[in-house]
Amino acid sequence: xxxxxxxxxxxxxxxxxxxxxxxxxxxxxxxxxxxxxxxxxxxxxxxxxxxxxxxxxxxxxxxxxxxxxxxxxxxxxxxxxxxxxxxxxxxxxxxxxxxxxxxxxxxxxxxxxxxxxxxxxxxxxxxxxxxxxxxxxxxxxxxxxxxxxxxxxxxxxxxxxxxxxxxxxx
Numbered sequence: 001x002x003x004x005x006x007x008x009x010x011x012x013x014x015x016x017x018x019x020x021x022x023x024x025x026x027x028x029x030x031x032x033x034x035x036x037x038x039x040x041x042x043x044x045x046x047x048x049x050x051x052x053x054x055x056x057x058x059x060x061x062x063x064x065x066x067x068x069x070x071x072x073x074x075x076x077x078x079x080x081x082x083x084x085x086x087x088x089x090x091x092x093x094x095x096x097x098x099x100x101x102x103x104x105x106x107x108x109x110x111x112x113x114x115x116x117x118x119x120x121x122x123x124x125x126x127x128x129x130x131x132x133x134x135x136x137x138x139x140x141x142x143x144x145x146x147x148x149x150x151x152x153x154x155x156x157x158x159x160x161x162x163x164x165x166x167x168x169x170x
Contacts (some may be wrong), residue, residue: 005096007103010052010064015044017061018054018086025086036084042165043068050080051107055087055096063087065100067108068165070117072136073158078114081162101128109151117148117160136160 010018022037043049048068055063065085072079082104087096105128108116117136118125122144130147135157137146148155 004058005099006056007053007099008056010049010054014054014061018052018064021061021064021088022084022086024088026084027089036086038168038170039084039166040064040066042168043163046163046165048163048165050111051104053100053104053107055100057091057096062091063096063100065097065104067104067116068163070163071161072156073161074156076114076154076156078112078152079156079160080108080113080116081160081166082116082118083120098127105149114152114154115148115150115156117146119145120147121145138162 018040019037022040026036040052043066044052049066050069051065051067053065054061063086065082067080067082070079070081082101085097085100087100105116117138118130119138119141125147128149130149132143132146133148133155136148136155136159137143138160146160
């Protein structure tokens with residue numbers, strides 16, 4: 001990780017940079033529908049960004065991560081969805097995404113969250129303690145791409161529904 005990297009809460013002055021970083025991060029990913037920046041905007045407009053953190057390197061926003069509340073079909077409260085997480089492509093594999101995820105998870109726990117889940121690349125999220133849970137999933141998502149991390153020791157069961165903002169496409 002860069003010694004001058006700072007992870008901090010987003011400010012209104014960061015919104016344009018967050019959009020640019022998010023667009024750039026997902027631009028060449030075949031698995032993306034290229035709506036991630038619209039999702040962040042929709043979550044922000046709905047006041048559903050529980051945490052919205054930026055990674056700043058030498059005074060420039062180079063990464064972003066969002067956490068928003070999720071609904072679980074078994075009624076378990078206090079769970080959050082991670083995503084999207086974005087880092088400028090030129091700075092991939094330098095620990096910026098990892099720093100955003102670790103700090104975000106630390107802050108979620110400090111807020112009293114019971115757990116966090118996400119849809120993501122099967123080879124990436126295990127290093128942060130996420131696992132493919134048995135009995136918990138998201139409709140239409142293969143089990144190997146759905147991950148959960150329990151903070152309170154109890155894995156909920158059923159189906160996770162992400163905030164409506166995840167359906168934003170413009």
